[in-house]
Amino acid sequence: MSRATINEATEGDVMDVSTVTGTASSWTTVDSTVNQENVRDEAIDRRLVAARTITPANGRSIRTDATKYEHTDTAFALVGSNAKVGAVSIDTAAGEMLRIRASCYFRSPGDGTDPHPPKTVISFVLGYATAATSETGLTHADWTTLNHTFRQTKLNNTTPATSSEGRNAGSYTVTHYFSPASPVDTSNFYVGLFVKGVGYEDSTAGTKIAVDNIHLSCMKFVR
Numbered sequence: 001m002s003r004a005t006i007n008e009a010t011e012g013d014v015m016d017v018s019t020v021t022g023t024a025s026s027w028t029t030v031d032s033t034v035n036q037e038n039v040r041d042e043a044i045d046r047r048l049v050a051a052r053t054i055t056p057a058n059g060r061s062i063r064t065d066a067t068k069y070e071h072t073d074t075a076f077a078l079v080g081s082n083a084k085v086g087a088v089s090i091d092t093a094a095g096e097m098l099r100i101r102a103s104c105y106f107r108s109p110g111d112g113t114d115p116h117p118p119k120t121v122i123s124f125v126l127g128y129a130t131a132a133t134s135e136t137g138l139t140h141a142d143w144t145t146l147n148h149t150f151r152q153t154k155l156n157n158t159t160p161a162t163s164s165e166g167r168n169a170g171s172y173t174v175t176h177y178f179s180p181a182s183p184v185d186t187s188n189f190y191v192g193l194f195v196k197g198v199g200y201e202d203s204t205a206g207t208k209i210a211v212d213n214i215h216l217s218c219m220k221f222v223r
Contacts, residue, residue: 058187059220061085070208076125076194078140079104085216086135086190093183098218100146100191102126103173105213108155109197120199122209123152124172127194130186143192149174178218191218 009015062085069080078084083104090096108120127143155168193216197209 058087058089060218061088061191062217063214065214066212067214068210068212070210071195071197072208073196074198076123076127076145076196078143079193079195079211079214083214083216084135084190084192085218087131087188088218088220089187090178090189090220091183091185092179093185095222096220097222098178098189098191098220100126100149100176100178100218101174101215102149102176102191102193102217103171103213103215104193104211105169105171106195107169107210109199109207109209119154120197120209121152121154122170122197123150123195125150125194126174126176127192128178129190129192130184131188131190134188135190138190143194145194146176146178149176189218191216 009019063083065080065083067080069083071077071079088098090098104124106122106124108122126146126149128146129138129142129144131137131142151172151174153170155170193214195209195211
């Protein structure tokens with residue numbers, strides 16, 4: 001590949017006409033082949049940058065689910081038993097990180113007609129797990145809580161004045177950058193969304209938390 005020559009003038013150097021004409025001649029010679037491959041103004045040559053190694057197959061995972069899932073769990077449980085994304089590969093010792101995003105819409109127990117709706121405390125958190133083969137081998141004990149993603153809300157703190165206020169709603173949205181203190185090197189990394197509630201027993205109608213419009217994603221990058 002032809003390359004253009006640029007002779008820079010430095011203070012104190014003795015200049016002659018070839019300094020100028022050499023630059024002009026080189027550009028004239030390669031005029032038809034100079035392009036973005038061999039000209040970089042105040043930058044690096046493209047050929048010095050390695051080919052992209054993070055591919056969609058192993059560097060990202062996205063899940064969008066509009067299904068409504070109902071829960072009465074008082075301990076953290078995976079939403080709908082399958083609200084998870086993966087597998088992705090990650091090697092944190094090599095400087096790789098994951099940007100994890102999660103969002104969902106939820107409604108507290110109560111169908112809108114209950115004169116005494118539950119005073120429900122609803123909590124969400126993300127967890128991660130690794131598996132030797134696939135997600136089908138994961139059990140609840142395999143998940144590690146990502147504490148910084150914990151969010152909690154208390155709905156219907158006082159008895160509403162009218163039955164139409166029997167159901168409250170909210171949303172969970174979080175972005176988390178995953179880079180643990182202990183190195184993680186795996187090709188089977190999963191992220192899951194967990195939910196739990198307290199206060200179901202106060203309700204006389206609609207005793208389940210409803211969770212839907214789930215979006216989960218994790219994207220790998222190198223810091």
